[in-house]
Amino acid sequence: MDAHANIKNVGRMLDSTHDEVHRQRFVSVLRKKVLVDFAKDMKTVYEKKVAGRHKRRTGKAPKDAREIRRAMLHEPVFEAWSSLRYNAQYMTWWSVQPAVERQLPELIQAAKDAHLANPAGGSLELDNKLHIPGYVSQLDVHQMPGCFQTEFTKDDVAQGAVYFYGTTVFSGGLAHRRGNKGSVGQTIAQYLKHKGFKPKRILDMGCTAGSNTMPYKEIFPQAEVHGIDVGAPCLRFGHARAEAEGHAIHFSQQSAEKTNFPDNYFDLITSSFFFHELSVPATRNVLKECHRILKPGGLVLHMELPPSALTDAYYNFYLDWDAFYNNEPHYEAFRNLDFPKTLVEAGFKKKDLEMIRIPNYATTKPEEFKAVVEGRGQTARRDHGGGAVWFTFGGWKR
Numbered sequence: 001m002d003a004h005a006n007i008k009n010v011g012r013m014l015d016s017t018h019d020e021v022h023r024q025r026f027v028s029v030l031r032k033k034v035l036v037d038f039a040k041d042m043k044t045v046y047e048k049k050v051a052g053r054h055k056r057r058t059g060k061a062p063k064d065a066r067e068i069r070r071a072m073l074h075e076p077v078f079e080a081w082s083s084l085r086y087n088a089q090y091m092t093w094w095s096v097q098p099a100v101e102r103q104l105p106e107l108i109q110a111a112k113d114a115h116l117a118n119p120a121g122g123s124l125e126l127d128n129k130l131h132i133p134g135y136v137s138q139l140d141v142h143q144m145p146g147c148f149q150t151e152f153t154k155d156d157v158a159q160g161a162v163y164f165y166g167t168t169v170f171s172g173g174l175a176h177r178r179g180n181k182g183s184v185g186q187t188i189a190q191y192l193k194h195k196g197f198k199p200k201r202i203l204d205m206g207c208t209a210g211s212n213t214m215p216y217k218e219i220f221p222q223a224e225v226h227g228i229d230v231g232a233p234c235l236r237f238g239h240a241r242a243e244a245e246g247h248a249i250h251f252s253q254q255s256a257e258k259t260n261f262p263d264n265y266f267d268l269i270t271s272s273f274f275f276h277e278l279s280v281p282a283t284r285n286v287l288k289e290c291h292r293i294l295k296p297g298g299l300v301l302h303m304e305l306p307p308s309a310l311t312d313a314y315y316n317f318y319l320d321w322d323a324f325y326n327n328e329p330h331y332e333a334f335r336n337l338d339f340p341k342t343l344v345e346a347g348f349k350k351k352d353l354e355m356i357r358i359p360n361y362a363t364t365k366p367e368e369f370k371a372v373v374e375g376r377g378q379t380a381r382r383d384h385g386g387g388a389v390w391f392t393f394g395g396w397k398r
């Protein structure tokens, strides 16, 4: 295959066998069953049985997520749900890994070709001396074997590919820019564009394989767009995909806790699904770094799970599952942070903070999206559940 055709292959569907395709479909359906239908049944058991029993025993309803967790821990419905959810998560990566391994030599070659030909004009800078923080290197985050940074062979892209193809199985495309379902990046960029904000320099922190970075370049084509991550295999894969899709994005291997960007450089700093994987001290460092490299007049707007202060105790119990069973040990502590206080400690002024729930652009009616942009409408749901509404937080630098 010539180099050009080879580059175009990066990010196309995996060449999975019949059995692998069906395994991937099975896992997607299983996840939906567990997260939607079975989750509803579990909540009913909590409301109809467990909460009442707790009240009879203690005189009070469970007061917070931890108390609900203790009350639910040995309930058969929780044990079954938790076990299915754990296995569906593990099987997500397992369902794409064999195909990635089989095609690894071609994927590596395609990424090299993309880097050399550089058709879109983006760039890739790796730093093999970068210290990989313990919250990434010491565990397989969300059970993805090898996490984001492991390199099994020279010029490896496997972890980027496993994440990219695995998230399609994981979320059926929503949140990660597949098909016409849109993405977090597209949603935030469209929201800001509708607001009349025109960032000239944009940074996506913890960009992994660039799925949520690319929409910024699509929606703000004149902007200089950067993506940083600590995982080299993810960056190689992301760079190759961006080049294949014609987006000049500058990927570099850096820690968001301490970057090499100058002071006051970016108009917009963003991220998606990033902070809940950091330790709390790292979260504080990253927010301080955001403030340092943000231009006066610029905006920081990160997408994350909503803080526990904004959601009810049962939903907190439900969301915090990942902290206990999904190798995301900082998840609960991150959500328990006082977000406004943490942003103010990082240098932002209280009056300039933002906490916005934005409905997913591609699956929301234009008039509903416009109403939310103009502050006239409520987002369809209060939580981020199902990916229908994205919670964002940050602030302006004045």
Ligand SMILES: C[S@@+](CC[C@H](N)C(=O)[O-])C[C@H]1O[C@@H](n2cnc3c(N)ncnc32)[C@H](O)[C@@H]1O
Residues within 6 Å of the ligand: 133, 136, 148, 149, 176, 205, 206, 207, 208, 209, 210, 211, 212, 228, 229, 230, 231, 234, 254, 255, 256, 257, 271, 272, 273, 274, 277, 278
């Ligand atoms: C769940 S993934 C983010 C997913 C991605 N933003 C998306 O929307 O597809 C978290 C990413 O953050 C990266 N990461 C973790 N700590 C980091 C740090 N200190 N600096 C930069 N990237 C980091 C990980 O390597 C990983 O790729």
